[in-house]
Amino acid sequence: MAGGTTKKMVTGRISAVILDSVTKKPIDYATVSLIKNKDNKSVNGAVTDERGKLSLSNINPDEYKLSIGFMGYKTKIMVVKTTPERPDLNVGTIYLSPTASNLKEVEISGVAPLIENKVDKIVYNAEQDITNAGGDATDVMRKVPMLSVDVNGNLQMRGSAVRVLINGKPSGTMANSVADALKMIPAEQIKSVEVITSPSAKYDAEGSGGIVNIITKKKTAEGTSGSVNASVGTRSNNGAFNLNAKTGRLSLTTSLGVNQAYPQNSLVRSMNSLVAADGSLSTVSQDGYSKWSRVGYNGSAGLDYDFNNYHNISTNVKINRFSNGGPGSSNVLTNGFPSVNTRDMDMGFNNMDWNIDYRKTSKREGEEFSVSAQLTTGRNTSDFSNRTVFSEMYFPPGGGPGVMLPDVIIDGSNTGKNNEYTLQSDYVYPINKTTTLETGIKGISRKILSAYGESLQDFDYDQKVGAAYGVLGFKLGKNVTAKAGVRAEYTDINAISGHKDKFGHDYFNVFPSAVISQALKGGSSVKLSYNKRISRPSLFYLNPFENKSDQYNVMRGNPELDPEITQNMEMGYSTYIKGSVINASIFYRTTKNVIESAILPIPGTEAEGQRFLTTYLNIGRSQSYGMNVFASYNPKPKWTLMTNVGLNTYEVNNPATNINTGTFLNYTVFGRSAYALPGGWNTEIWGVVNSPKRTFQGKTDAMYFYGGAVKKEIMKKKASVGLNVLNPFSRDLIINTVNKGSNYEQKNNIHYPLRSFGVNFSYNFGKLKFTQPKKGVKNDDVKKEDQGGMGGVQN
Numbered sequence: 001m002a003g004g005t006t007k008k009m010v011t012g013r014i015s016a017v018i019l020d021s022v023t024k025k026p027i028d029y030a031t032v033s034l035i036k037n038k039d040n041k042s043v044n045g046a047v048t049d050e051r052g053k054l055s056l057s058n059i060n061p062d063e064y065k066l067s068i069g070f071m072g073y074k075t076k077i078m079v080v081k082t083t084p085e086r087p088d089l090n091v092g093t094i095y096l097s098p099t100a101s102n103l104k105e106v107e108i109s110g111v112a113p114l115i116e117n118k119v120d121k122i123v124y125n126a127e128q129d130i131t132n133a134g135g136d137a138t139d140v141m142r143k144v145p146m147l148s149v150d151v152n153g154n155l156q157m158r159g160s161a162v163r164v165l166i167n168g169k170p171s172g173t174m175a176n177s178v179a180d181a182l183k184m185i186p187a188e189q190i191k192s193v194e195v196i197t198s199p200s201a202k203y204d205a206e207g208s209g210g211i212v213n214i215i216t217k218k219k220t221a222e223g224t225s226g227s228v229n230a231s232v233g234t235r236s237n238n239g240a241f242n243l244n245a246k247t248g249r250l251s252l253t254t255s256l257g258v259n260q261a262y263p264q265n266s267l268v269r270s271m272n273s274l275v276a277a278d279g280s281l282s283t284v285s286q287d288g289y290s291k292w293s294r295v296g297y298n299g300s301a302g303l304d305y306d307f308n309n310y311h312n313i314s315t316n317v318k319i320n321r322f323s324n325g326g327p328g329s330s331n332v333l334t335n336g337f338p339s340v341n342t343r344d345m346d347m348g349f350n351n352m353d354w355n356i357d358y359r360k361t362s363k364r365e366g367e368e369f370s371v372s373a374q375l376t377t378g379r380n381t382s383d384f385s386n387r388t389v390f391s392e393m394y395f396p397p398g399g400g401p402g403v404m405l406p407d408v409i410i411d412g413s414n415t416g417k418n419n420e421y422t423l424q425s426d427y428v429y430p431i432n433k434t435t436t437l438e439t440g441i442k443g444i445s446r447k448i449l450s451a452y453g454e455s456l457q458d459f460d461y462d463q464k465v466g467a468a469y470g471v472l473g474f475k476l477g478k479n480v481t482a483k484a485g486v487r488a489e490y491t492d493i494n495a496i497s498g499h500k501d502k503f504g505h506d507y508f509n510v511f512p513s514a515v516i517s518q519a520l521k522g523g524s525s526v527k528l529s530y531n532k533r534i535s536r537p538s539l540f541y542l543n544p545f546e547n548k549s550d551q552y553n554v555m556r557g558n559p560e561l562d563p564e565i566t567q568n569m570e571m572g573y574s575t576y577i578k579g580s581v582i583n584a585s586i587f588y589r590t591t592k593n594v595i596e597s598a599i600l601p602i603p604g605t606e607a608e609g610q611r612f613l614t615t616y617l618n619i620g621r622s623q624s625y626g627m628n629v630f631a632s633y634n635p636k637p638k639w640t641l642m643t644n645v646g647l648n649t650y651e652v653n654n655p656a657t658n659i660n661t662g663t664f665l666n667y668t669v670f671g672r673s674a675y676a677l678p679g680g681w682n683t684e685i686w687g688v689v690n691s692p693k694r695t696f697q698g699k700t701d702a703m704y705f706y707g708g709a710v711k712k713e714i715m716k717k718k719a720s721v722g723l724n725v726l727n728p729f730s731r732d733l734i735i736n737t738v739n740k741g742s743n744y745e746q747k748n749n750i751h752y753p754l755r756s757f758g759v760n761f762s763y764n765f766g767k768l769k770f771t772q773p774k775k776g777v778k779n780d781d782v783k784k785e786d787q788g789g790m791g792g793v794q795n
Helices: 100-109 137-141 178-184
Strands: 012-020 031-036 042-047 053-059 063-069 076-081 089-096 115-117 122-124 147-149 155-157 163-166 190-196 211-216 223-233 236-247 250-275 281-306 311-334 337-361 368-389 408-430 435-452 457-475 480-497 501-519 525-537 553-555 564-577 580-592 595-602 611-618 621-636 639-650 652-654 664-677 681-690 698-700 703-714 719-726 732-740 744-753 756-765
Touching: 012 063, 031 053, 042 053, 063 089, 076 089, 137 147, 137 178, 137 190, 163 178, 178 311, 250 311, 281 337, 595 744, 703 732
Parallel strands: 012 089, 163 211, 553 611
Antiparallel strands: 012 053, 031 042, 031 063, 063 076, 115 122, 122 190, 147 155, 190 211, 223 236, 223 756, 236 250, 250 281, 250 744, 281 311, 311 337, 337 368, 368 408, 408 435, 435 457, 457 480, 480 501, 501 525, 525 564, 564 580, 580 621, 595 611, 621 639, 621 652, 639 664, 664 681, 681 703, 698 732, 703 719, 719 756, 732 744
């Protein structure tokens, strides 16, 4: 109690990025030691992450030696110094030189792998795939392991729904239509795609198939840096711009992407038929086209500030604007009576996401507390006009005088608004070196308002979700790790459909999850996982607005859908054999309250012909078995062969409604061959086959996608130019769909224009030095797949 005051010592951090001096690629798991210069005592150490990022915390101001080493590289030692005035030091980029015996090998294999298999996910590095240039996110998803995409851009994993996140967070555009949202993102903006097949309880429980996280190229960098990408093609034009700036503790990022698809004719033929109780047959056949175009843009701006080594705040705003639609015309035969139908459709999507995140760390390594908030607003419109003209006299059945039927004109519009508010807090506490506790709470409030119908009825939908979770990660011996947790979610729904119909309900669910992984010799590993998940229907499934742009095939949502509940079990195995990578898994999944589209007949007169309603129903319980195998092989150092094969069964049963589909096999096969030529040239070809898709009422034919690309690096590897092609040997992708009921049938034949040729250019400037990603809001709790089909054929 005697003897004056004690001076406070401010600690700081030392950061750097470790790169290969030849390939300029990050070196992960490089060993770093911090040694006091005056006495050569080691005071700290770490290994670099997958981006080559190094961060040493709790460093007292002093002069040190920084020693960096890695197998096959020369050890580098440099002197660094921090002061009380400037406790934080960013050393910048440090290049390690390969040893003489390793130099040639590094020059050949220094490019990051296209596919990476990690403990909890598979990562597809889209920026390493030159065939993506000139496309959009839909084209990228077709080549991601375990994912399948149909002609409208609907995304599934192993035949089931997935949740799609952008940089770990939900998007307002995704909340309306995943298919349309994917078409808005230029492929050049995508850095990688993470496929999480068995999410822990920390994630929202949404998505029976798992989670897909799209990582874009916007990054935080020291100084000023960025990239420009542009592509011009016969099918669409894309552009993307990214700019990053960092000075001291402040980081700024911004990005802009634009997309335009040319209007192209899609040939559309359909036949509706129904056999009445008296045996009479009612039919409507259409033979025509739709001519859809698309234009949209997305932009974002972000700010990140480190108050000190332990406190960080960040905010980001994303805006999406997108519209598609166009005219169409069909020659119609209604029970043999001819007419001509002309129509026009226009849909618009306008969304904004605003996030604010606060993160606090401590001197205890791995401890972290965060609070995140998100506001999502959306306004989406649908407008259509439909006119049927009769050019011949109509003679009623059974005789009678002929009459000239009047023109039938149908107009409709729908404006939907969606406001969503989210607040969550997460805490990670390392109990000891082998055990970590993760816990958190979350609240979501959704307000959906849709004006629809001739009298502008309102669909007013309120949903509130409260959640809490706990996850414990621990080791069970030297080579065995495990993670187990539980998540509890309470959902409360109140809604008004039309002027009078009120309904509401609430439900409480508990979602356990567990995974255990064992490391084997030679870098192999095996893991076993289990989780339970939910898929709540989103606005697209719920909206009671009737889209009569095709008056013979009306589309409408169902506001009284129940959520799907799914249980998943999976066993996976990964190994490396003489430079080859093999990842295999088998799984079992069971789902109750399965949501699928349904085709139902609409009663009508003989003159109207047979009309159908497409809506969504809870059809019953399903079970599915499946497997997935991914393999990569290098026959020569510069030649890479890759394949991905997925199989799963489809079966739905419901004794109450007499639904029993039997068991069908679905499959997806992907193949790729890439070869690097001297002088900065790269070539690549690829192909995807998706099996026929089954539903409880019918099936859609198989689909084939294939393409190739060539790219040349220029301007000292800061830029590149390339050519790419998609389905060059046929203009159209021909898709046949048949749906059947007890006494009715609907057939569709679509010629979708898919062939394209394109030229692309990419330029990077500045030196990127990546920061650690910040955590924030991740709303993963709304079912959003299979949404492209309700908007008609889209280019």
